[in-house]
Amino acid sequence: MESALRAIRDGDSVLDLSPRSTVGGGVEDIYGEDRATEDQLVTPWNFSVASGYSLLRDPQFNKGLAFTEKERDAHYLRGLLPPTVFSQQLQEKKLMHNIRQYQVPLQKYTSLMELQERNERLFYKLLIDNVEELLPIVYTPTVGEACQKYGSIFKRPQGLYISLKEKGKILEVLKNWPERSIQVIVVTDGERILGLGDLGCQGMGIPVGKLSLYTALGGVRPSACLPITIDVGTNNETLLKDDFYIGLRRKRATGQEYSELLHEFMCAVKQNYGEKVLIQFEDFANHNAFDLLAKYGTTHLVFNDDIQGTASVVLAGLVAALKLIGGTLAENTFLFLGAGEAGTGIAELIALEISKQTKAPIEETRKKIWLVDSKGLIEPVSTLLEAVKIIKPTVLIGTSGKGQTFTKEVVEAMASFNDKPLILALSNPTSQAECTAEQAYTWSQGRAIFASGSPFDPVEYNGKVYVPGQANNCYIFPGFGLGLVISGAIRVHDDMLLAASEALAKQVTEENYKKGLIYPPFANIRKISANIAASVAAKAYELGLATRLPRPENLVKYAESCMYTPVYRNYR
Ligand SMILES: O=C([O-])CC(=O)C(=O)O
Numbered sequence: 226m227e228s229a230l231r232a233i234r235d236g237d238s239v240l241d242l243s244p245r246s247t248v249g250g251g252v253e254d255i256y257g258e259d260r261a262t263e264d265q266l267v268t269p270w271n272f273s274v275a276s277g278y279s280l281l282r283d284p285q286f287n288k289g290l291a292f293t294e295k296e297r298d299a300h301y302l303r304g305l306l307p308p309t310v311f312s313q314q315l316q317e318k319k320l321m322h323n324i325r326q327y328q329v330p331l332q333k334y335t336s337l338m339e340l341q342e343r344n345e346r347l348f349y350k351l352l353i354d355n356v357e358e359l360l361p362i363v364y365t366p367t368v369g370e371a372c373q374k375y376g377s378i379f380k381r382p383q384g385l386y387i388s389l390k391e392k393g394k395i396l397e398v399l400k401n402w403p404e405r406s407i408q409v410i411v412v413t414d415g416e417r418i419l420g421l422g423d424l425g426c427q428g429m430g431i432p433v434g435k436l437s438l439y440t441a442l443g444g445v446r447p448s449a450c451l452p453i454t455i456d457v458g459t460n461n462e463t464l465l466k467d468d469f470y471i472g473l474r475r476k477r478a479t480g481q482e483y484s485e486l487l488h489e490f491m492c493a494v495k496q497n498y499g500e501k502v503l504i505q506f507e508d509f510a511n512h513n514a515f516d517l518l519a520k521y522g523t524t525h526l527v528f529n530d531d532i533q534g535t536a537s538v539v540l541a542g543l544v545a546a547l548k549l550i551g552g553t554l555a556e557n558t559f560l561f562l563g564a565g566e567a568g569t570g571i572a573e574l575i576a577l578e579i580s581k582q583t584k585a586p587i588e589e590t591r592k593k594i595w596l597v598d599s600k601g602l603i604e605p606v607s608t609l610l611e612a613v614k615i616i617k618p619t620v621l622i623g624t625s626g627k628g629q630t631f632t633k634e635v636v637e638a639m640a641s642f643n644d645k646p647l648i649l650a651l652s653n654p655t656s657q658a659e660c661t662a663e664q665a666y667t668w669s670q671g672r673a674i675f676a677s678g679s680p681f682d683p684v685e686y687n688g689k690v691y692v693p694g695q696a697n698n699c700y701i702f703p704g705f706g707l708g709l710v711i712s713g714a715i716r717v718h719d720d721m722l723l724a725a726s727e728a729l730a731k732q733v734t735e736e737n738y739k740k741g742l743i744y745p746p747f748a749n750i751r752k753i754s755a756n757i758a759a760s761v762a763a764k765a766y767e768l769g770l771a772t773r774l775p776r777p778e779n780l781v782k783y784a785e786s787c788m789y790t791p792v793y794r795n796y797r
């Protein structure tokens with residue numbers, strides 16, 4: 226019943242997930258409640274029409290001062306609001322004015338989170354209309370600081386917490402979440418939050434932030450998004466001793482204890498939401514990230530943003546950069562600092578793309594790609610600087626999670642044998658960036674093409690303004706996920722990552738290139754996402770992995786028509 230209501234309410238929704246009619250004219254019992262026997266537990270959900278005071282307290286429906294005179298009469302709001310009626314535009318103007326008064330980014334973050342919990346549509350209106358200004362607040366880098374202080378700033382839960390205490394009961398826990406038509410889950414276990422390390426249960430800020438971008442940038446409706454944190458403990462001693470820590474006070478579970486909880490979770494998700502729910506893994510530690518992707522990639526619709534999303538966004542930047550530096554991908558030599566999720570993911574995708582372009586086997590194409598980790602593992606090279614001097618890469622990519630590792634000497638060496646060295650400092654947040662934009666431009670005498678994971682302001686050097694790019698996976702994952710959702714895809718395939726990459730690179734205009742940009746501006750991100758979604762969906766159909774049949778003819782138009790818009794709805 227609830228999903229039927231939801232489908233009516235969200236006329237602009239991405240997919241109609243209302244219960245299917247059966248052949249006999251009845252309604253399919255998707256949640257198995259009609260068939261439940263006495264000893265099976267069901268949740269006694271009760272849904273009613275919100276009005277009056279409770280309508281003002283419901284973030285999905287609240288419009289604050291924007292309720293019209295007619296709505297105030299019809300919904301028992303008289304006297305509960307001051308007499309003036311504001312437009313959504315005026316509300317937006319007021320809020321942006323207020324947010325700009327705060328000097329401290331974390332204050333901006335908490336005020337935005339409070340808005341999200343008070344008036345969801347207004348929150349998304351702000352985020353969409355002011356994306357370049359607000360992205361660094363709700364997302365990298367401020368979200369990192371928010372996670373570090375999550376215990377202190379925690380007010381209301383914004384997602385599901387599944388801890389070892391819930392072992393054996395995960396399906397029940399999923400049923401406690403008030404929404405049932407879930408299309409995208411972002412899940413973390415908090416072990417490697419950005420480049421900040423193990424933040425345990427406080428990692429929740431990441432799934433919450435990523436999903437708000439799924440809605441704002443990718444147009445997946447908010448009620449279909451579910452943030453989840455799996456709490457198996459933390460090895461962060463500071464948090465374990467912190468009075469305000471919100472998670473389990475124990476060391477991380479590993480081995481069988483860990484994999485059993487995750488397996489129960491993965492099974493419960495599929496059982497509860499079906500085959501087409503996308504599970505995005507986020508900020509797991511390396512070993513678990515690779516294992517989970519390999520283990521569930523063949524049975525579930527899973528996507529690891531740190532491995533696959535980052536790979537796709539970086540490949541797009543490289544393809545675009547070739548317009549500036551010339552040559553083909555295969556003619557370049559790549560050196561990575563950091564052989565974890567991002568480094569390995571990017572390296573593999575570059576090798577795959579080169580192999581497709583040149584028809585050379587991937588074992589061959591991997592040979593132009595070098596990875597160095599923090600211990601300098603390629604014998605006999607022991608430092609990054611030595612590696613740079615010996616390998617003479619054209620492209621240097623930092624994915625080590627450690628700040629200030631692209632030193633002056635390293636950048637100067639890159640600039641000594643490259644006319645336009647391509648330098649990507651991808652570690653997040655800003656404090657972990659391998660070098661700053663200013664350092665890259667100054668040390669290369671303004672010749673570097675630079676992009677970073679976290680945003681940097683434009684830099685003036687020798688009277689010229691350089692605009693750095695932001696090679697962040699948020700260019701890819703919202704559109705990628707939308708493409709999976711609108712095609713009803715049931716598995717992710719590497720060719721979809723290549724399709725997304727290509728679609729993103731195509732969005733870079735001549736005007737952008739003239740400014741030295743290898744990524745398009747975020748201001749157009751919804752159009753970019755629709756194009757990425759269309760390419761990913763097209764690939765899903767081509768590979769026979771799509772279930773939404775027949776295939777819509779114009780996939781870009783279809784993607785656009787599916788995207789959530791945050792304008793207020795009128796209430797009867
Ligand atoms: O969150 C971001 O900005 C990018 C990302 O996935 C990470 O750094 O883990």
Ligand SMILES: [Mg+2]
Pocket residue numbers: 419507508530531
């Ligand atoms: Mg991440």
